[in-house]
Amino acid sequence: MKDVLHFINGEFVASKSGKTFDKIDPATGEVIAKVASGDVCEVDAAVAAAKTAFETWGKLPQVERSRLLMELAAAINRRAAEFVAAEVADTGKPMSLAGHLDIPRGAANFVQFAEHFKYIATECWENQVQNALNYAVRRPVGVVAVISPWNLPLLLMTWKVAPALAAGNCVVVKPSRETPSTASLLGEVMNEVGIPKGVYNVVQGPGTLIGAALSRHPDIPALTFTGETTTGQTIMGDCAHTLKKLSFELGGKNPNIIFADAPLDECIDVTLRSSFANQGQVCLAGSRIYVQRPLYDTFVEKLVERAKALKVGDPMCPETTMGALVSKGHLERVMTFVDSARQEGATIRCGGERIPPSELPERVKNGAFMYPTIITDAEEHYTCQSQEIFGPVVTISPFDTEEEVIRRANATEYGLSATVWTNDLRRAHRVANAVESGLVWVNTWFLRDLRTPFGGVKGSGIGREGGIYSLDFYTELKNICIQL
Numbered sequence: 001m002k003d004v005l006h007f008i009n010g011e012f013v014a015s016k017s018g019k020t021f022d023k024i025d026p027a028t029g030e031v032i033a034k035v036a037s038g039d040v041c042e043v044d045a046a047v048a049a050a051k052t053a054f055e056t057w058g059k060l061p062q063v064e065r066s067r068l069l070m071e072l073a074a075a076i077n078r079r080a081a082e083f084v085a086a087e088v089a090d091t092g093k094p095m096s097l098a099g100h101l102d103i104p105r106g107a108a109n110f111v112q113f114a115e116h117f118k119y120i121a122t123e124c125w126e127n128q129v130q131n132a133l134n135y136a137v138r139r140p141v142g143v144v145a146v147i148s149p150w151n152l153p154l155l156l157m158t159w160k161v162a163p164a165l166a167a168g169n170c171v172v173v174k175p176s177r178e179t180p181s182t183a184s185l186l187g188e189v190m191n192e193v194g195i196p197k198g199v200y201n202v203v204q205g206p207g208t209l210i211g212a213a214l215s216r217h218p219d220i221p222a223l224t225f226t227g228e229t230t231t232g233q234t235i236m237g238d239c240a241h242t243l244k245k246l247s248f249e250l251g252g253k254n255p256n257i258i259f260a261d262a263p264l265d266e267c268i269d270v271t272l273r274s275s276f277a278n279q280g281q282v283c284l285a286g287s288r289i290y291v292q293r294p295l296y297d298t299f300v301e302k303l304v305e306r307a308k309a310l311k312v313g314d315p316m317c318p319e320t321t322m323g324a325l326v327s328k329g330h331l332e333r334v335m336t337f338v339d340s341a342r343q344e345g346a347t348i349r350c351g352g353e354r355i356p357p358s359e360l361p362e363r364v365k366n367g368a369f370m371y372p373t374i375i376t377d378a379e380e381h382y383t384c385q386s387q388e389i390f391g392p393v394v395t396i397s398p399f400d401t402e403e404e405v406i407r408r409a410n411a412t413e414y415g416l417s418a419t420v421w422t423n424d425l426r427r428a429h430r431v432a433n434a435v436e437s438g439l440v441w442v443n444t445w446f447l448r449d450l451r452t453p454f455g456g457v458k459g460s461g462i463g464r465e466g467g468i469y470s471l472d473f474y475t476e477l478k479n480i481c482i483q484l
Contacts, residue, residue, distance in 0.1 A: 001031070001032065001033065001034065002032070002033045002034075003020075003033065003034050003035075003036075004023065004033050004034070004035040004036065004180045004181055004184050004204060005036045005184065005204070006036050006038055006042055006046070006201075006202060006203050006204055007183075007184055007187030007200070007201060007202040008042065008045050008046045008049055008201050008202075008203070009045070009046075009049035009053075009197050009198045009201065010187075010190075010191055010196075010197030010198065011197075012184070012187065013036075013042075014036050015036045015037055015038050015039065015042060015205075016039070016041050016042070017037075017039055019036075019037040019039075020034040020035055020036055020037055021034075021035050021037050021177065021205075022034065022035075023035050023090070023178075023180060023181075024327070025089050025090075025092070025367075026091070026092035026324040026325060026326050026327050026328070026367060026368045027088075027089075027092040027314065027315050027316075027323060027324040027363075027364045027367040027368075027369075028363060028364055028366060028367055029328070029366035029367055029368075030366075032089055033180070033181070035177070035180045035204050036204050036205070037204065037205045037206065038203045038204055038205035038209075038210055039205070039209065040209070040213045042203045042205070042210075043172070043203055043210060043213040043214060043217065044213075044217075046172045046201035046202075046203050047143055047172055047201075047217055047219050047220060048219075049197070049198035049201055050143040050170035050171065050172055050198055050199070050201055051142070051143055051170070051219055052198055053170045053196055053197060053198030053199045054140070054142055054143060054168075054169065054170045054198075056196060057165075057168060057169075057170055057196055057199050058139075058140045058142070058168040058169070058170075059168075060168070062117060062118055062166075062168075063118060065114070065165065065166060065168065066114040066115065066117065066118050066166065067114075068193060068194060068195055069110045069111075069113070069114035069162065069165060069166055070110070070111060070114050070115075071193040071194075072110050072189060072190065072193050072195065073107040073108070073110040073111045073114070074107075075189045075192055075193050076103065076106060076107040076110070076186075076189055077103075077104070077107050079185075079189065080099070080103050080104070080107075082185060083098075083102075083103045083106070083154060083182055083185060084098045084099045084102075084103055086181035086182050086185055087102050087103065087153060087154060087179075087181070087182055088315050088316060088323075089181065090150075090153065090178065090179040090180070090181050090182070091150065091151070091153065091178075091179055091323075091326055092279070092315055092323045092324030092325065092326060092367065092368065093278055093279065093315055093323045093324075094315045094317075094320045094321060094322065094323045095315055095316055095317075095318065095320075096318060096320070096321075097277070097278060097323075101152075101155070102152055102153070102154055102155045103154060105155045105158075106154035106155050106157075106158045106182075107158075108450070109155070109158040109159050109161075109162040109163075109450070110158060110162045110166075112162070112450040112451075113162040113163040113165075113166040113167075113470065114162070114166050116166075116451065116467060116468075116471075117163070117166045117167060117471060120468055120471055122135065122136040122137060122138060122477070123135070123136055124136075130483075131483065131484045132481055132482060132483050132484060133481070133482045133484060134479055134480070134481045134482075135479070135480055135482075136477050136478065136479050136480070137477070137478050137480065138167075138471070138475040138476070138477060138478075139168075139475060139476050139478060140167050140168030140169045140474065140475055140476075141169055141221045141222045141245065141474060141475065141476055142169060142170070142219075142220075142221050142222075143169065143170055143171070143172065143219055143220050143221065143222075144160075144164045144169045144170070144171050144172075144220070144221075144222045144223070144224065144474065145171075145172050145174070145214040145215070145217070145220045145222070145223040145224070146160045146161055146164065146171050146172070146173045146174065146223075146224055147174045147207070147211055147214065147223070147224070147225040147226070147227065147235070148160065148173065148174070148175050148176065148183070148226060149176055149226045149227045150175075150176035150177075150178040150179040150326050151278060151281040151282060151283070151326070151390075152278070152282070153175060153176065153179040153181075153182050153183065154182040154183075154186070156226050157173060157175065157182075157183055157186075158186075159465065160224045160226075160247075160465070161173065161200065163465070163470035163471065163473075163474050164224075164474045165195075165199065165200070166474075167470075167471060167474040167475050168475075169222075169474055170198060170199045170200070170201075171199070171200055171201065172201045172202075172203060172214060172220070173200070173201065173202045173203070174202075174203055174204075174205075174207070174210045174211055174214060175202065175204065176207075177204075177205070177206060177207070178326050178327055179326075180204050183202045184202060184204075186200070186202075187200060187202055207231070211231075211235060211238075212238055215235050215238030215239045215244075216238050216239075216241060216242065217242070218242050220242070220244065221242075221244060221245060222244055222245040222246075222247075222473070222474070223235065223239055223244050223245070223246055223247075224246075224247040224248075224465070224473070225246075225247070225248050225249075226248075226249040226250075226283070227250065228250065228251055228388075229250040229251040229388075229413075229414075229459045229460070232248045232250045232461075232462075235248075236248070236462075245473065246462055246463065247455075247461075247462065247463040247464075247465055247473050248461045248462040248463065249283065249416075249454070249455055249456065249460070249461045249465075250283075250414075250416075250456060250459060250460050250461045251283065251388045251390075251414055251416070251459065251460060252283045252284060252285070252287075252388060252414050252415075252416030252417060252456065252460050253287060253288060253386070253387070253388050253412050253413075253414045254284060254285060254286050254287060254288065254414070254416055254417045254418055254419070254437070255286070255288045255289075255290060255405075255408075255409035255412075255418050255419070255435065256271060256274060256286030256287075256288065256289045256290065256418075256419045256421075256445075257290050257405050257409060257418065257419065257420045257421065257431060257435075258271070258289065258290065258291045258292065258295065258299065258421040259292045259295075259402075259420075259421060259422040259424070259427065260292040260293075260294040260295045261422055261423045261424060262295065262421035262422055262423065262443075263421075263423065263443070264295070264298070264299070264302075266443075267299075267421045267443075268299070268302050268303060268306060270419075270444065270445050271286065271289065271303060271445075272303065272306050272307065272310075273445065273446070274286035274419065274445040274446065275287070275289070275303075275307070275372070275374075275392070275394045276307065276310060276321075276322055276372045276392045276394075277446075279322055279323060279324070279325050279326075279391060279392050280372075280389070280390065280391045280392035280393060280394070281325065281326060281390055281391065282446075283390075283416060284416065284417045284439075284445075284446060285390075285394075286394070286417075286419050286445060287388070287389060287393070287394050287395070288385065288394070288395055288397070288409070288412075289303075289394055289395065289396040289397070290396075290397050290398075290399050290405050290408065290409065291396060291397070291398055291399070292398070292399055292400070292405075293398045293399065293400055296396075296398040299396070300349065300374070300376060300396055303374060303396070304349050304350045304374055307350050307351065307372040307373075307374055308350050308372075310322050310372050312355060312369060312371065312372070313360060313361055313364065313369075314360075314361045314363055314364045315364075316363075317361075322372060322392065323369075324364065324367040324368045324369050325368045325369070325370065325391060325392075326368070327368055328368045330368070330390075330391070331354065331368040331369075331370060331391075333391075334370065334389055334390070334391030334392075334393060335354065335370070337383060337384050337387070337389045337391075337393060338352045338373060338375075338384070338393060340382070340383040340384060341375050341378060341382060341383070341384040341395075344378075344379075344382045344383065344384075345377065345379075345382075346375050346376065346377050346378040346382060346384060346395070347375065347376045347377040348373065348374075348375055349374040349375065349376050349396075350371070350372070350373065350374050351370065351371035351372050351373030351374065351392070351393075352371065352373045352375075353370065353371055354369065354370050354371075355369040355370060355371060370391070370392065371392075372392045373392060373393040373394070374393075374394055374395075374396060375393065375394070375395045375396070376395070376396050376397070378395045378397060380408060380411055382395075385397075386412065388414065402427065402430070402431065405431075406431060406434045406435065409435050409436075410434075410435065410436045412458075413458055413459040414456070414458060414459050414460045415436045415437045415438060415456050415457035415458035415459070415460045416437055416438060416439065416456035416457075416460035416461065417437050417438065417439040417440065417441070417456075418432075418435040418437045418439070418440045418441070419440070419441045419442075419444075419445050420432055420435070420440060420441070420442045420443075421442075421443055422442075422443070428442045428443075436457060436458065437456065437457060437460075438453075438454070438455045438456040438457050438460065438461065438464070439454065439455075439456075450466055450467065451466065451467035451468075452466050452467060453465075453466050453467070453469045454466040454469075
């Protein structure tokens, strides 16, 4: 049993109220930590610390901030085993995934923005008619609130913290109640490498309280959030009173469009990953699979065969390819989608059930596990086809023409990502441009270049982050006009 505390002004502190909540390992069902449950007073203290630290951090030369963030990245990598253990215990994901994706990307985010921001210039306009010079300068916005999700806790939190700090801002982070540990552990590393006190702050606790306090706080000019769409709508309403800058990456119901000329073996390999990586708890998961009719039967047969072969079990076992869902409550939610699919007339081709304790290793027999699930014969209006499930559940549907599949792919409130599989170059360009989403992969999935814009359209988000697009959000541009 451990204590997970707030990290405010460089110190680990308990809640003034003394309140805590239990953190349960989703793989074992056991309580593994007592987590401080914050209130408005902790939010106020964290914001005040960040506001004070900003007076120094925001004025540091860019090269000095970048140097400290590069040291921070190196320290995360040195302590990678601790971060992996914390991430696995919080999320239930396989240690192989945490070790090869979550923690290395968490460190890489600091490297990317520490380096990139050193080399970005602003524009200058010489007005020869009016004999004037206009040039722009960037200034950090101040204190940034970061509300991060539970599915990729360190990766997605540092995706926001790294550019915010590199641009000269200070942050107050609100991690998910389900995954408090790595945000807290990062505070230790901040102190270890000499990041000034107050630059990075963490307030643990319920989103309805802490998130609302951050959203309404008058001393926070910018807020960035990754999570569920309806939560984003609530946050947006709370932020309206103080007119904050907002960056939202919200839900997704992403189409995976597979034409008959797709390279089948490669497509099956990648689709298996896009369906069930991280137990399907990925905002970019290709959860609606559309396969052109000549390939449909073969594709379904092969994907079902591969899904049944996945090794589901103890996330600490190196051979495990699918771990536990993040909580038993979330498992129950995912199962309601499978139940509704049955009731609406869809076919469960594999999975669709919780894994009984008798089929699990002793250590994890009380965990939140289910079989990878593939559903066919789902109409577009079925719940499993239209709503974000966020679990190891995908639907597969046949289509005949390019026009048909584009129409069906776009028939959703979401627009985060899409995947297109074809060997026809012209078709790849046509479909990629026609699908309504912020990101399209062609013949691949989850291949990310951190310099490129990332974000969604429609109900999947507001704004873009990544590369210079992050700098645009985490800074304000000031135009200076000189009459010569």
